[in-house]
């Protein structure tokens with residue numbers, strides 16, 4: 001097992017007595033892009049800032065390449081940070097903004113070397129034609145390229161990116177995301193990439209950490225997380241649409257979904273002996289089939305809303321026990337208000353504890 005490039009252990013931070021980081025544990029491997037995915041207020045920026053040394057921690061340790069850097073000055077950490085708000089210097093033109101990091105007391109380089117590195121980085125980010133422009137005259141997308149160039153030019157040990165693309169429109173975001181991946185491949189750099197954008201995270205990251213309320217709930221490849229979500233919250237935060245949840249009762253080898261006619265065999269759920277009673281059943285929408293009303297073994301439902309996105313169509317399905325969202329299969333057409341039925345794939349889904357949300361199913365294989 002390779003040693004982690006960045007290791008965060010038990011990071012704790014409160015602002016005015018309110019905990020923002022409650023013990024962040026995270027490992028980023030060498031040369032990977034690690035996506036830190038979580039909703040607003042989850043603690044993404046605080047994690048990035050703690051790693052970069054921009055905030056004081058109450059507890060925990062930051063290790064970079066096996067070295068404890070927790071108390072090291074930010075300028076000595078060999079990390080580059082890209083923020084959402086660009087952080088460009090308005091009085092300098094594009095060239096000098098990019099060169100700025102190389103002229104600091106810590107990284108003072110020869111002007112010839114600076115020119116070569118600025119020009120190479122500008123080419124990588126396709127901003128060579130803007131080098132003599134005032135940054136105030138640039139568009140948002142161009143500004144973000146300059147901000148990324150400024151971080152890249154230093155060739156640090158690692159990049160920390162805090163929502164670097166969220167101020168851009170969809171097309172620019174997609175373009176810059178693939179350029180970041182290209183740069184990452186070319187320079188074999190290690191990146192910690194914080195975002196609230198699920199699609200953005202899975203399209204750029206090699207592995208993902210799900211953060212919520214100051215804790216990392218699960219880390220792994222997106223496939224690993226889908227295959228075994230650690231808890232119900234993870235199911236709520238990933239997927240498109242996210243996991244569908246049902247109130248379910250486990251009894252005598254059967255799982256009964258409240259408000260549904262379908263009964264699922266508990267076999268295949270890997271439940272420890274003695275598990276019974278009320279649980280949350282979480283099912284990825286891809287494992288739920290929408291069928292015609294009256295279909296044998298399916299539960300009656302109706303189409304509450306239709307969201308036609310052109311390339312796909314998502315529907316919100318309402319039934320006696322609640323609602324869930326799902327992208328329709330190719331060729332399937334549904335209208336708002338229509339009656340339908342649905343069937344959960346047998347042995348598809350996960351059972352979660354009602355109170356803690358922890359996954360109680362699929363335990364046996366993990367103990368084996």
Ligand SMILES: Nc1ncnc2c1ncn2[C@@H]1O[C@H](COP(=O)(O)OP(=O)(O)OP(=O)(O)O)[C@@H](O)[C@H]1O
Pocket residue numbers: 015016019020038039040041042043044045046047196
């Ligand atoms: N300087 C601060 N003063 C007071 N509270 C803060 C400060 N910085 C962050 N917080 C609070 O700490 C919690 C975590 O904030 P943080 O910015 O790390 O989350 P985030 O996941 O990056 O959110 P966002 O996606 O909205 O930027 C939030 O509740 C936030 O309001």
